[in-house]
Amino acid sequence: MHSELSVEGSESVALRVREELARRRLSRQWLADEARVSLSTLEKALAGRRPFTLATVVRIEDVLGTSLRGPKADLAQPPGLFAPESMGAYARPAVQWLEGSYLTLRPSFSEPGAIFAYLTSISWDDANGHLVFSEASRTDAEYEQRGFVSFPNLSGAIYLVTISEGQYRVALLNRPSGGGMTGILLTLAAGQGAQLIPSALPIVMMSTEARSDMVVGVVRKGEACFDEYRECVDRVTERGFALFPR
Known part of the structure; x- marks a missing residue:
């Protein structure tokens, strides 16, 4: 028979597991599958209706890459599965829905x-273990951005961040709704002469899946797709997806 943890020890592990699942936005079903434990057994242990066995705890620790017994201490995490704490400690299975064009x-x-209008792709960087993004099809190709994706559990907002030689450029986005991801772009714009000035403007990112009518570049009034694009951008402020108070 597998050795079981004490009531106190099992309660402590259950609390730690619930914290990790919430922080990384992982499902209990995913954890049960990865740790080779039945969902029913895991649910009962997390609810305190049965104690954890030592073997089960060890498997869960291996999957989560963190110690669940005693002081918190990170173990060697499975390579390429969890993003760094500084980016939100998200796990790839929890954010795969973000990957795409x-x-x-x-x-x-x-x-x-x-x-x-231009294209942005989001994908998983296996070598570094986090989401990355890159832009394409910009008429000003020399300014195409690429960087990392931060997804903190605390706010649920999505950050596309470029850091280059100490300069930052950030797109701060809401979770997707029917019209895609909406938010604010914080960047620098060309001012008088060679001067660059801080700028904030609405931004929309819509999945290209099943779209065949895209137009990229500078889209002007009267041109194909302009009315749709204008309505999408205006919706950011008109429906309160981002605030620009005066």
Whole structure:
């Protein structure tokens, strides 16, 4: 018979497991499958209706890459599965729905009233163990951005971050709704002469899946897709997806 933890020890492990699942947005079903434990057994142990066995705890520790007994101490995490704490400690199974190609829309800096459209892809970086993004199909290709994705559990917001030689550029996005991901882009825009000035503007990212009518570049009034693009960008402020208080 497998040795069982004491009541106090089992309660402590259950609390730690619930914290890890919530922090990393992992499901109990996923943990049960990965740790080779029945979901019913895991549910009962987490609810305190039966104690954890030592063998089960060891398997769960291996899956989560963290010690569940005694002081918190990270073990060697499975490579490429969990993002760093600084990015939200998310696990790949919990964020796979974010991976894909997106049509990205924002107001144009160069032409007032026009919409600037380009592509953004989000994928998993196996070597570093976190999501990354990269832009493409921009008419100003020299300014195409690439960086990492931060997804903290505390707010649930999604950050696309570029850091280059000490300069930051951030897209702060809400979780996807019917119209895709919406939010604010914080960047630098060209001012007078060679001056760069801080700028904030609405941004929309819509999945390109099943779309065949995309237009990229500077899209002007009267051109194909302009009305749809304009409505998507205007919706960010009109429906309170982002605030620009005065």
